[in-house]
Amino acid sequence: MENASDARRHRxxxxxxxxxxxxxxxxxFLLDFLKRNDSDxxxxxxxxxxxxxxxxxxxxxxxxxxDVIQKILRKARRGTRVFYIPGNHDELARQFLDMHFxxxxxxxxxxxxxxxxxxxxVIHGDQFDAVMQCAKWLAKLGCWAYDLTVVLNHWxxxxxxxxxxxxxxxxxxxxxxxxxAGRFIEDxxxxxxxxxxxxxxxxxxxxxxxxxxxxxxxxxxxINDGDWVENCTALIEDDAGRLEIxxxxxxxxxxxxxxxxx
Numbered sequence: 214m215e216n217a218s219d220a221r222r223h224r225x226x227x228x229x230x231x232x233x234x235x236x237x238x239x240x241x242f243l244l245d246f247l248k249r250n251d252s253d254x255x256x257x258x259x260x261x262x263x264x265x266x267x268x269x270x271x272x273x274x275x276x277x278x279x280d281v282i283q284k285i286l287r288k289a290r291r292g293t294r295v296f297y298i299p300g301n302h303d304e305l306a307r308q309f310l311d312m313h314f315x316x317x318x319x320x321x322x323x324x325x326x327x328x329x330x331x332x333x334x335v336i337h338g339d340q341f342d343a344v345m346q347c348a349k350w351l352a353k354l355g356c357w358a359y360d361l362t363v364v365l366n367h368w369x370x371x372x373x374x375x376x377x378x379x380x381x382x383x384x385x386x387x388x389x390x391x392x393x394a395g396r397f398i399e400d401x402x403x404x405x406x407x408x409x410x411x412x413x414x415x416x417x418x419x420x421x422x423x424x425x426x427x428x429x430x431x432x433x434x435x436i437n438d439g440d441w442v443e444n445c446t447a448l449i450e451d452d453a454g455r456l457e458i459x460x461x462x463x464x465x466x467x468x469x470x471x472x473x474x475x
Contacts, residue, residue: 220251224328227448229258229337229420230440232302233278235266237442239462240277246447246461247284255285255293256323258420258438259300259337266302289316296323300337300421324414329454331415333434334408338421341404398424406430418448425458 228246232238266273289295295317299306309319323335401422409417416434425439425446436456439446445462 220249223250223252223449224452224454225254225256225325225450226250226252227256227258227335227418227438228441229300229438230260230423230442231257231281232260232263232266232440232442233281234271234274235263235442236273238263238273238278239441239445240275240281242445242461243441244277244280244284246445246459247281247288250447250449251288252293252449254325255288255295256325256335256418257285257295257297257317258335258418259298259339260302260420260440261297261300262303262306264303264305286315286317294318296320296335298322298335298337301339324412325418327450327454327456328452331434331454333416333418333436334405334412334414335418336405336408338401338405338419338437341401341408398422402428402430402435406433406435409433425460427456427458 228243231240231243233240263273285295297306297317297319298321299310299319306319307321310321312319325333325335327333405417405419409415410431410433414433416436418436418438420438420440422437423440423443425437425444427434427436427448429435436448436458438448439458439460445460447459447461449457449459451457
């Protein structure tokens, strides 16, 4: 059994786009991360549960998905401040804003003050996605195509693993190659960064687009904490206010006790 005292301690952790209930969710990787990392504050930055996938079928929900939820609730009981900011795939949770369940506080957005005094807006980001706001049906069609890519990605990486090659994201590769995807990401960065600036904040932390990165956009620090479908990434803050994006898949691949989601 994992000893909590062995976990690495952080001031804050941000995770998003876990998509529990979908076939592509890397719940085993996330569970491994949560066992080995603790924090004073944990932000769940949207799309933790994939309601869109669950409306299609429940076959994507596995025991490891239950284990992730139980682990988060256990952290809350042990004193971690947990804030849940619903996204578009778990938008039903937005009817419970400003309520708390089992120590988990449901909020529409948050402002996090770093140890060094910088203040960051924390949002999922779908409210700044023009496709989501104007053509939700198109977003759901895109989600179906994305899910197909994730399935292909799984089988491709199963083959790569047998051949001794490391994990590789097919959907991430396609995003880099498709010009429109690159333009969408650039536009998204600019919009959410301007929102943080409008609120007089130093930066923004978001999810939604499954593209982890940290950069300056118009004098505002833009951070996307990534996802647990393609990249297996989380954002952490240490006691000095330093921020780092951790790619956990690259660590978990070297552990014999972690298996890729089936």
